[in-house]
Amino acid sequence: MTTTPTTSTTGPGLAPKPPGPQGPAGPTESARRIREIWVSVRKPLFSVALTLVLGFGIVLLVSDQPLHAYEQLFVANFSTPANFGNLLMRSAPLLLIALGIVFSFRAGVFNVGGEGQLYVGAVAAAATGLALPGLPGPLLITACVAAGVVAGALLAWIPAILKVTWGVDEVVITLMLNFIAILFTSYLVANPLRDPEAYGATSRMLPEQSWLPAIPGLPTGNIGFVIALLLVPAAWLLLFRTVWGADLRAAGTNLRFAETVGVRGRREIILSMLLSGALAGVAGAVYVLGTGHRFEQNFSPEFGLIALTVALLARLHPVGVLLTSLFYAAMLNGAAYMQIATNVPRSLVSLLTGLLVLLMTVEVRRRRRRGQAKEVSA
Amino acid sequence: MDSTTTGAPVLRLRGIRKTFGPKVAIDAMDLEVTAGEVHALCGENGAGKSTLMNILVGIHQPDSGEITVRGRPERIDGPAGASRLGIGMVHQHFTLVPSMTVAENIYLGRQPRRWGLLADRRAMRRAAGELLERYGFPLDPDQKVGELAVGQRQRVEIVKALAFDAEILILDEPTAVLTPAEVDELMDVIAGLRERGRTVLFITHKLREVKAVADRVTVIRHGLSVGTRDTEGLAESEIAGLMVGRSVFMADRRQTTAGAFDGAPALLELDAVSCENAEGRRTLDEVALTIRPGEILGIAGIEGNGQTELAEAVTGLRRVTGGRVLLDGRDLTSATPRERREAGTAFIPEDRLDRGLSPEMSVAENLGASNYRRAGLVRRGMVSQSALRAYASGRITEFDIRGAQPDTPVGTLSGGNMQKVVVARELAREPALLVVAQPTRGVDIGASEFVHRQILAAAGRGTAVLLISSELSEVLALSDRIGVMLQGRLVEVIDTAEATETRLGLAMSGATGDGTGGPGTDDAGGTTSHAGTGTERKAAS
Amino acid sequence: MSGFTSAVLIQTVPVLLAALAAMFTQQARILNVAVEGMMLMAAFVAIAVGQITGSVGVAVLAAVGAGVLMSLLFGIFTLRLNANPLVAGLGINLLAGGVTVFLLERVYENPGGLRPDEFPELWSVSGDWLRAIPFVGPALDGQSVIVLLALALVPLSWLLLYRTPIGYAMRAAGEDEHAARAAGISVGRARMTAVLLSGLLGGLAGAQLSMAALHFFLPDMTSGRGFLGLAAMLFGGATPAGSLGASTLFGVAGAAGDRLQGGAIPNQLVLAVPYIAAILALTAARMGLFRKIRSARRSRTAQEAADGVAV
């Protein structure tokens, strides 16, 4: 490239000019997209493969039927419609919470409070369902989900407002709020919401019209997953195709820059957290309305934590979140089938999950390194 | 050591190559530095100067090539190794730890020890004190670096580099952040080092400095040396030509007749605007000024005298505690940055990585930020990606943003090209008011020239420009009128025709010659500027 | 009174050790949520090794070793493999939970825990000199060596951090990576040292938890103490004295909470007291700091902190 003197002294126009020499043309454009996608998925794929290989090594050590065990881990999920439905139901909360996390992380807020937001969302949905038993189904479902949204968003609002007002570290606040939210919901379920008939710590059963209908053909899967699925393209559009999304990401990467170009950074941070909490709240509501039909005290096997890794493994991309949450769900449910069919102990699964989480993150920062990426811990 | 015969190369580089992924930062670089000389390095932004110097101190490892120090081939594997070879460096961006003291910073990474385990702080303090004294720097070894002014920090950097008898001292753009007075002092320091027999490698974009202090100059272009010359008898334009491969237009003085804007209605009007910091100290003190459409008002001043606050007060990034900001007659005093931008304000901030850009986001998104709707990139509520890419490509071509594709993360561009992205974005708004702070800091002459042209062109289209620069030549070259900031006050506003560097320099320092200003500066400022301030006050009220 | 002081002390020490652990990494600019996992692993190893060897010293050393090993893993992932410290830390915690239960199940055939019939008593310290210390003296009497060690570690880690070359290196690596590198400090090594130190302290915390009073291990027995330590450290401004102060505050909140039990306040809310205290304390600390930052001269890092970009 030779240097040519710039002669333009006229002001740059605002209308988009025809693409310059390096402008994209039809076929190269799609090739570029494909390459881009490949580049973005190959490292996570490598992590997954690595985890599976390591996991297999461990299964090899502890099981006399390692192949059978591993087959169960994946194949059993698809062997019957019921199992497939279970898979979808397992991924729904992960998907919803992780989508929310994508928004908060993209806005530069490290919301680790998915678990707590999930719990308050679930308890609010349950309380609403119990308080308004007379409402017709669609209305009641809407009210319950709305309650979950509000509760989750409110809980997320606390760290957001503390962060923008005084710069209080949101990681610790959201972690602490998880403990508080779980204790608070356990108080509710042991007292005002308690089902006196039940032997466990559960709320009363929600009226039947509030139960989410099943997906046709999948007796164990309900439309909660469909809701989550529809939110994927919506989140993608919002994040990558709207001005608001661009503003949010600007605030997340450089708040002072965002402020300078007129982005209302604080507002975007709060909004992203509200959205994040709301989605976790929806996950709680979907669980209550779709799976539990009541609030159970210990209903979450740390969905919030797993969703965090789902979001990061997906490189904070909604489409990636969909794939990753399905993968995790397959792992978690497959582990149960593995336990049923073989003598591989259940604890191996938590071990593998930890390993997976660790290995997955290896790639996450790679992309953040370009430019002066601010570290999470900064 | 000091008595090395001149002419013997103390440092020789042969065929140095360094790539960052696909990017070739240094191609095949040769360089020879003679013992005891001051050797300047010039080149466009991104030419590879800093990278080369970082190789010399072992921060980067070259992909290939040979480094010879005092005739012996060496592998430099880190700053400690470089220090052993007598090479010290003052980086382009300061490498000091603000929470530590001057002494602690000087001995960071190589503290003298006590009982093998503890750092011997007393020894550090004493030795630092001696060093500071030896080089004549009046600094307190116990002061926290974070509390020092920029010029003082740089001295700490220099002492740090020299602390271990560095024979070769590398200074990477040391003058970019200094005031004219500080630059002069630095030149003296460099001359003093040469007298002590040190070799100095000195990177700068300012050709005047090359002429002033260097014995020889090497020009780098695209990672290659394009030649080394004696500065004796060398014309600045010749260096510039070597750097950019063409002759450059050096903005001189703006040719506007005095009073050309008299009588025109003010576009921007500040009415006794004040800002306070949390301690209640006024950082901006009843500043009154007006700028008319097409007019460029330059603000000169030593950094830290309220220029940043002024820019931020005008753009809404800082809350004002008194006075009014009027744009085209509209009171915007309590408007948010967003509202002010919508009202026609554009802002090129002083620190592009801080406020100007989001390094991780793509060039296209940095160009698009705040312009999406304006530039017609939003279709049915969505940002059209093809339109955005086309728009970005257009700006890249038009502003000659080197090394950029629409998808390139902005953070990987060189400083000058980053600056062009900011300028392109802000000018695309066709602003009524353009606030520009330090537009060419660290920017090479080619790019500086370009940015200057753009600012002039904007003014030509009727934009009112508030230009803040600590670079007197820049202010003089572009402004119609020039104001001087001192301790938060606008102490003097004069027509450019009446301005000279000396006069401005005096006003900037409060006419006492004391860079930090003293209690008596108000009176002194008044004596040199009563006419200017008087008219300005009148115009404002 | 002494009963209360001693209850506070017992509740403070694991949190304090966790806080000090997180402090070293924080000074090197790594948010360490993995302390919880380091503690858990150490707690397990302490009991397992103590059972086999019957030696307190070996058990403590092994626990510390286990903590260091976990931290090494954390360090490798975050520092060498560029993993996000937040997620890698949570991954370490999951892994520690998984590995301990897995071992309990495979090796001890009892996933519920490990309780040796015989377990050596952790050395305790007592004496007139100890009782003579004002206020805390009586409470200190008869406490485990780890309790005393933890208190001694407050000034010791101050010394390490602020008075030794390695401390300077860690702080420089945390505050300005480029400056550290330019000063010839190996940033990676400095950070790794900080991480390993945190493993050491986390290991001690775990040993204290399982060895001091209980003499057995249960899955998840750390129950969030690592996280509380993290909060205490942040509240204490990542300094040794601050960490001590904040941990003590949480210890007081915990001990006071224990005394509130059985009263009119629902037990779940009483149990939330330390977490609520942590949030309030952190907020209060930031409010104070915020005021200080705003009044400080405008420096870029300070501004970032005020904007909440950096911790």
Next chain:
Amino acid sequence: GGESGGGAKSASDFDAAYVMSDNLGDKGFNDSAAAGFKKAEDEGVGTKLLQASPSDPQTWRQNLEEVSGSGKYDLIFTGPGMHDNLAAVAPQHPDQKYVFFDDELDAPNVLSVRYAQNEGSYLAGILAATASKDTTSFPLSKNTDKVGVVAGQDLPGIQDFIVGFKQGVAQVDPAMKVQVSFVGNFNDAQKAYDLTKTMYQGGTDVVYNVSGPAGLGILKAAADTGHYAIGVDSDQNSLYPKNVLASMLKQIGTSVHASINQAKDGEIEYGKTVIYGLDNDGVDLVYNDALVPDSAKKAVSDARTDVVDGKVKVASVLK
């Protein structure tokens, strides 16, 4: 645990599965059940124990569906927390037989088995109060008129222990105070230890452990401070023989073993509920004979007789 590794049905002539809502190793409910299965396994029954995370209801359901659908098992056992799941799954497999522990479900193919932990706890309360008052027989007591319970979580099943215990204490001395503290979970033994110590420091004579695994911390605190405690779930008397007065047991293993044998012989009446209480030795208090003198045993056994004879009705929080 005894696992037959998914072998075909032909491997044994009777196969039983236990779908848990928790892990083994709780030294309580599940371990006790597992002991029953082990005994059955030694007698040639094929068994499969399915553990699950205590906070993962979806896996519990999944496991129940999977074993119900497999058709491999003659009898499927399941327990606490499984009510809704069993209510949904059992009707879909009308030919599959189930035993449902510690809860009740009205379904034709389900036998419900309940344990009267309130009755066992009632005896524990009698013993605790007696021990507190009788300082000569119980030298560690100080007749403070205070006893306590340290419980895991505030759950209905746990409250059932507490009401029974309180009633037993009140039976001995209505003026005696019963202090109740909660750990918040069943794992934090250190917290249990701290809470118990606090109680003893506040003058409590005897503490009843209702904290599952974390309860080991309660017993340790008793040993460290020289006080009395009462164990639970398994025979914990030998853990700290100088301090643990007795342990309250739910004989789940016995009932498992009995159910399997009855099922083999076709004697189970599905659709019914069996209550294991004091009258049929489903719950019991086992003494630490070295600590509990006959006089105290007498007081307890009198109380037991009253309950068995129906003279005293022990309250329950469960329906």
